Amino acid sequence: MAKLYFKYGCMNSSKSANLLMIKYNYEEQGFRVVLLKPSLDDREGKSVIKSRIGIEAKCNLVNPESSIYNCYDADKTDVLMIDEAQFLTEKQVDELYNISFNIPVICFGLLTDFSQHLFEGSKRLIELAESIHEIKTVCQCGARANYNGRFDGEGNLITSGEQIVIGGNEKYKALCKKCYEGMRKQSLVKRRRQ
Known part of the structure; x- marks a missing residue:
């Protein structure tokens, strides 16, 4: 059915794997699927969507100044x-x-960044999408993860700074509220001592 869907989840919740499986299902039924991703996602350094479980597919890149209309051929796209x-x-x-x-x-x-704020694209998708679905994942403690923790090279939780860091050495982990807040407090105490 033609509508706008938004499927969101924390880091490592298998979003890309879900996308690639849904693409496969559509193509098995004869639909022509076009994949896009913002050029800001430079993890792979190329025009590919890749899941951590090893599946991947080619995609078209979307620059921040690009029009989506120029990134695919509407006459050859069903999804x-x-x-x-x-x-x-x-x-x-x-x-x-x-x-x-x-x-x-x-x-x-x-949905949100490491400092618990909405991304611009996610905010607008929440406002416009007709179907919004959470892809759930778990925290290291086993509880449902709701937050994306950003960590520096020494394992300290980062809670301020640029929303998008290109080419940084930060690591990300999905966390529950209790673990996120506990690590935030530990990081604050550690910084005060330095």
């Missing part, structure tokens, strides 16, 4: 799927909303 949708601009999400009148548009991404 449009976007990975890392949190990195989209508000204008690009508005374009996806308009595209979703004609074909299904399925977006996958993070």
Whole structure:
């Protein structure tokens, strides 16, 4: 059904794997699927969506200044799927909303950043998507993870700084509220002692 979908989850919740499995299912039924991802997602350094479990597919890159309309061929697309949708601009999400009148548009991404704030793309998707679904994952303690922790090279939780860091050496981990807050307090105490 033609509508705008947003499937979100914390780090390591298998968002890309879900996207690739849904793509496979559509293609098995004869649908022409086009994959997009923002160029800000430079983990792979190329035009590919890759899951940590080892599956991957080629995609088209979307630059922050690009129009979504210029990133795919509407006449040859039955389904449009976007990975890392949190990195989209508000204008690009508005374009996806308009595209979703004609074909299904399925977006996958993070909801909030390491400091518990919405990303621009995610905020607009929450405002416009007709279907919003959480892809759940667990914290290291076994509880449901709701937050994305960013850690420096020494394992300290980072709670301030740039929302998007390109080429940094930070590591990310999905955390529950209790673990996130406990690590935040430990990091504050450690900084005060230094």
